[in-house]
Amino acid sequence: MEINSLSFLTNELYLRQSELFGNDYKELENNSTYSFNELSISNLEEWQNSILQKYNSLNELQIENLQNLLFSLFKILETINPDKLKINDDLLTDENDLLLWRESYKGISKLFFNEYGNIVYVFNGNDGKKVRGVFNNDVDYEKLLYKFLSL
């Protein structure tokens, strides 16, 4: 099992939570309620599966970059309320780029995963501000996500 697979993360989280929360966690499970991270992991896994099913033209580079990003997203979900992410906003562009985007009161942030293995960060502000960055798969995905989420 790859270390950045969502299945691995799910198991890892389960174990971690068991160690940390012990009986509390079992009680939560019995009551059929969801902890913050459980819900997040479920969303991420569903989201990734949905993307891969919908956009089956994505190549290996695009999928790898997406998985890396989701791995980092999983980590930072511990500190950010997932309700603020609008993580279901994805589409495939006419250029066959996977596009994840979100909107805030400041503008629209986008991450394009193109077939050349680049991740292109784009922000268009409602005030006209325009920001752009082109990164390879050696980018710090966590920092990229914080950039994506910060505007």
Add this chain to the structure above:
Amino acid sequence: MICSLNYIPDHLHTNEKPIIEQFQIGEKLFYRCKPENLQKPYDNISLYDISHNRNFNDSETFTENDVFYNIIEDDIREKYDDLNFISFYIKNLSAGNQTYIKHFIVEDLTAKITLKHSPEACMYPHSVLEICVGDIIINRENYMSELGKKSQKFKTLRSLIRQELTSLIQTGFIDDSIEIEEITEL
């Protein structure tokens, strides 16, 4: 240029009226488009045939409804009732500029967007956001060979142009002083 379509209002007939190269601050532009072009995040915008109407800062004579007239002869449809429009206005043009011009450079490729008044016989306010790659004006016919090429540098060029155009739609204004801020480190 003589308009032969009798359903076109008089104020839209070009006749002997001149091309007015200068655009004015505050002037509104109306862009007729498909509903999907107005869906966020606006990335479905075409990179050719970006036609719209200007209003010459005369909101009473030249309204947004003018863009729905069909000026194609031999087409029985008089109006495009199934399309939408967006409007944006010219907020700022840099000193000395008569119109909006934006330049792009990617490796050895150069491109620019230019706002031009381009009257049609039956649509005097007709204007275009003309995209040139080098000296070649991009249109539907040459798009794939001149801008739509499948290579990384052309893709980057298209992406830059698209970011500029989507910003116009999103903000509702043109300000040629705002450059794209490139970030290389996070």
